[in-house]
Amino acid sequence: MRASKKTMGASGLVLVLLAGLSAPALAQSAEDIDFGDDSSEWANDGECDDPRFTGTGMAAELVDTDLARDATDCRTLLEAGSITLAEPDTGDSADISAIDFGDDTSDWARDGECDDPRFVGSAMAVELEDVDIGRDATDCRTAYEAGSITLVGDGDPAMMADIDFGDDTSEWANDLECDDPRFAGAGMASELDDINTGRDATDCRTAYEDGTITLAEAATDAAPVTAVSASVLEQIAARIDFGDDSSTWANDGECDDPDFTGPGVAGETLDSDRLHDASDCRAAFLAGTATLKSSGGPGVAFDYGSDTSEWANDGQCDDWRFTGPGMAKKLSGSDVMGDATDCQALEANGEISIKPVFAPDYVLGAPYDSAGVSFGDNSSSYADDGICDDPRFEGPGVASTLLDSDLERDAADCRALFEAGKITLR
Template structure:
């Protein structure tokens, strides 16, 4: 199985910033201050703590990103380096924070293992003992100590943090945010359960008990841009305020939820509008067990049509916002744009909300999707690699490029009841036939490349910031969707 590609590859700055920390001429244990006041310079243990010029100085937390620990602020900014001296010094002396070590100083203390992982030497670290922008989005315990080359290289470059041999109980910090650990009951389920965040990657029901306890999920979704840190959180109604209706459905009390307002792994394979609000016991039980979530309709709308009020339409960051068409690929209908891109998911809110309320578009559901074709390199392997589905028949790792590209496997497993369509939030990617010459006169070819639909152009005829790092002649005219989109966005051009 392939891996989820990352479209973001920036290095962590925190480890490198420790280069600013050490002042070798100061004797250990000696504290000095140039003068009183916010601009004084404080040193201790050979560390230049700086002064108190930060906006957040003297608030009882250390805001200097060169340090980590229980006494560190949740959100850390580079501008506060050496500008929160009093707080950081007091917390350092009490043992509540410590300097972030330089990777080169501790690399020999880490047993990176070997390269026996299926995913070794692919440029991403698959070892769950590490965290940061260099790790794969899906980490498996079986890869612990099995991806040595990737993890060592990324660790030394500052793109990883070593969590230790029990990573679930270690805190993960990125971009100045303390994501906490993975001690939540719902950790590693691909949803963020931490109520400090908000966005389309969040779990439907959030509890204060999970604050700082779902680090891996929240970190991955934060890196993907699917969630952001929020002061207010993103809590939704719990089971007590949802009108589950009654048990008058023919399929009531069969252990599956048949109410089409919900989605998730506890849902029946076939959903009918006549069962809306008619399978209360099953749906309430599965909802409380977090096996389904409310995907459409307001909480009290048992038996009513889906309402725009429950849908997170996102924002208007799409290049095509406010043009009278909905460019969000979660929707379909006469009001949808002709060409839909993953990058516009949740990014055309005004258009989509207006058209949804006018009845000109609908959220895709299990009854209006196309299984697509078999263009995935993992086709016909007995597992479904299309990330629009979930269930026991799914591959362990799925990636965006396989949307609608594993039709034979997925349709067979769907008919066998071993996978189900992720209703309500499913993503429909247009199934394009071989694109011919566009208005630009360029023949972009097809999507038969192994690296098609990964957000980078792999066709060696082009150049620009949107290009993949490694290009091979075999991919000429074989990455049409990526190259066309990047060409139209002005991020690549013909040589």
């Protein structure tokens, strides 16, 4: 997965950052606790967002990036008796004592993710470097005690014995995303092609070990984000009579049927070509670049997904393709297309709306004017891969997760996708 170096911890770890904190210390008064500061996005909202605490005054969703960053809320609620320090999971002390976790000299120390490549698991940072071996002690020890990581090789070797991951002959091999369409999950590339089946072994094996993907037949995660899923468009296309290919302009890569509209349709169409350019028009329809003028566009078939999110059916929409007061406070990519019932109901009530760039008919307004956007250069490691990696953008053409270091460094990809209506500035 092409992920930000600093993503939210998937495990929701309870990190106890107080030096030397022991069981009796949990009864300490507020004066004995380092609450940190109010730099959290959710500071001063009346809920404690620091995952070191527990109780009725806690926010419903916690992320490790808020550790020691919601001081006022947490201090007030602790003094009111609405929260307490959470008991740490001490784990197997004999096992832990045999591990030299090192120190906290890594640039990424104390960020809620383990950056030491000697470990593997859901609490690991997505990008690992050997320079961080033995240099992220607090994060790795806490995650190990919580059971969210293990030493490489500690897992059950039979876990993946039945999976043939193949080789690394894919064009997209070793780019930190799994491109093999046999798998599904948050660690997958946003666009998949059958040609990559069994050809992205290293990426897919790593993501499988980390728990960010699973075999598609057993997957519970949402499918990769697209404006309208291919399966939905196929179902709609099956109900359309595209006609035949008797037009003079048939099979020229443009739809010449005057009943269609969109960037995939020829600039000038003739009534005589109605129902006579079937192959071109069907291909453009499935690509999302053409729609029937009378159909209202494929937006009527917006794919809400399913209810696989942990937060499904809680009365809030957790899918970041939407916006509005009915949205959950903290959103995760793993919930995209995973909270269908909540989001559909809230949209029907006018409490949320689909972000335009995710609406199926948005691409039909292409090409969009990019003259006022500074796209930067192509110095990103992921430049020219057909996906926009600049974190200033959002939309189905953006990488599933992003690096701040790619800001204004993927110009060609982002410009092309912006003009095609597949991304927009956040």
